[in-house]
Amino acid sequence: MQLSFACLRMCALLCILFITFSPAIGQSPAAPAPPPPAVSQKKTAIGYFDEKGISRETLEYYLSRSVTMAEFLAEDPYVNDGTYPYKADDLRMIRNIGAKFIGRAIYRWGKESTLNNPDFWRQARKLIDEVHKKDPEVIFQAAVFEAVGRMADSVPIPEWTFKALGLPVEQRYFRYDSMLNLKGKLVDHWGKGRSVPDITRTEAQLWLMFLSGSYMNLGCEALHMGQIALIGMEDKDYRHWSQFLAKVRAYAKDHTRRHWVLLDAHTPSGGMVANGKSLLDFNSFPLRIKEVVDKPQQGVLQVGYLDALFKRSEGGITPSGWACESLPYLVEFDNFGVSRNPGVADTTSHFIWGYDEISWFYLQPEEYRNKWLWYARDWLAKTDKNGFLQMPICRIVSLGRGKPMIRNRGNTKSPACPMGINVEETVKAIWNTPPRL
Numbered sequence: 001m002q003l004s005f006a007c008l009r010m011c012a013l014l015c016i017l018f019i020t021f022s023p024a025i026g027q028s029p030a031a032p033a034p035p036p037p038a039v040s041q042k043k044t045a046i047g048y049f050d051e052k053g054i055s056r057e058t059l060e061y062y063l064s065r066s067v068t069m070a071e072f073l074a075e076d077p078y079v080n081d082g083t084y085p086y087k088a089d090d091l092r093m094i095r096n097i098g099a100k101f102i103g104r105a106i107y108r109w110g111k112e113s114t115l116n117n118p119d120f121w122r123q124a125r126k127l128i129d130e131v132h133k134k135d136p137e138v139i140f141q142a143a144v145f146e147a148v149g150r151m152a153d154s155v156p157i158p159e160w161t162f163k164a165l166g167l168p169v170e171q172r173y174f175r176y177d178s179m180l181n182l183k184g185k186l187v188d189h190w191g192k193g194r195s196v197p198d199i200t201r202t203e204a205q206l207w208l209m210f211l212s213g214s215y216m217n218l219g220c221e222a223l224h225m226g227q228i229a230l231i232g233m234e235d236k237d238y239r240h241w242s243q244f245l246a247k248v249r250a251y252a253k254d255h256t257r258r259h260w261v262l263l264d265a266h267t268p269s270g271g272m273v274a275n276g277k278s279l280l281d282f283n284s285f286p287l288r289i290k291e292v293v294d295k296p297q298q299g300v301l302q303v304g305y306l307d308a309l310f311k312r313s314e315g316g317i318t319p320s321g322w323a324c325e326s327l328p329y330l331v332e333f334d335n336f337g338v339s340r341n342p343g344v345a346d347t348t349s350h351f352i353w354g355y356d357e358i359s360w361f362y363l364q365p366e367e368y369r370n371k372w373l374w375y376a377r378d379w380l381a382k383t384d385k386n387g388f389l390q391m392p393i394c395r396i397v398s399l400g401r402g403k404p405m406i407r408n409r410g411n412t413k414s415p416a417c418p419m420g421i422n423v424e425e426t427v428k429a430i431w432n433t434p435p436r437l
Contacts, residue, residue: 053320
């Protein structure tokens with residue numbers, strides 16, 4: 001039986017669609033692409049950010065205009081938690097406030113099969129391009145977190161991932177069980193079938209390299225490596241971390257537009273220093289806000305409170321080659337849920353008035369929220385010049401057990417973003433005003 005030309009053309013089209021949208025072993029929707037064109041430094045004229053690394057002046061420029069916009073690059077329905085509407089207003093707001101560093105802009109916490117969907121990556125790239133049309137200086141940070149789930153077994157390993165680690169290429173999918181600690185440490189730490197990958201396991205390094213490389217291929221120029229102490233549960237001297245991060249940086253040489261990637265992580269010990277050299281470009285940590293017990297809902301910052309990072313960011317020789325006594329660092333409004341006693345002060349707990357930091361901030365009256373941002377920025381400038389406040393523009397908020405999670409949205413409230421809590425203009429004013437020392 002002969003097929004008509006129209007039928008043959010339709011069959012060919014269906015084959016193309018199947019190949020395009022079905023991940024094959026050894027392939028990935030985030031396969032390496034030619035690096036974007038280099039970015040001119042004429043606008044900042046404050047140092048360098050290129051294949052040699054980043055100068056301290058340029059690094060501090062970016063950290064001083066840093067925002068948390070968790071999952072800004074993830075379009076619905078690919079967002080990890082709930083929905084994330086009103087992206088058009090976010091584009092306007094980024095330009096309005098002059099944000100330069102978009103923190104935690106894309107990541108996975110579970111739902112690893114999403115990484116197989118080309119549309120997840122296309123939509124993210126579209127948002128990067130939209131921002132860079134207006135301001136090519138902006139850096140997007142992806143997060144490579146301390147969590148992996150069984151859905152990782154559905155993700156094929158691209159050839160470039162093996163090559164980036166210097167391993168023989170195999171045609172297979174990731175193996176969740178092979179990423180886990182052999183002694184059972186932190187297995188099911190985040191719930192059944194969701195664990196902390198162990199950096200000493202080769203399969204864990206493959207997974208972390210896949211995420212790191214995929215985000216760099218996308219256009220991210222910074223990677224937050226999560227809770228390094230958890231992932232490094234068996235790597236007390238950072239031997240495995242050192243070798244792995246060197247390979248991440250080598251991959252960045254050919255796959256980022258400045259031929260460099262900025263690495264940071266939560267550093268509870270004060271840093272990630274091996275033999276006098278920092279493995280990170282900058283440190284980061286939660287704010288660790290202390291309750292003012294006799295003033296309900298109020299909070300302050302204090303050196304030495306719990307494990308706060310103030311005045312203890314460990315220095316050394318940076319990856320860019322310059323030395324420092326204390327590495328520049330970001331402090332952020334962290335999210336980690338609600339305590340069993342919301343509304344109750346407990347200065348021995350990481351919670352503030354029973355809530356995580358971003359939820360506490362969200363629940364405050366608008367006037368106090370905005371005054372607190374001025375206070376925190378000025379307090380940091382007076383107390384530790386190495387520290388910078390990452391402004392809370394978008395992050396998950398937990399209001400209590402059984403209540404739906406929502407997003408803190410710092411946008412000015414308007415029909416374009418009715419969820420906005422009016423932080424935007426305060427951030428803009430703070431950044432355009434020298435600290436009050």
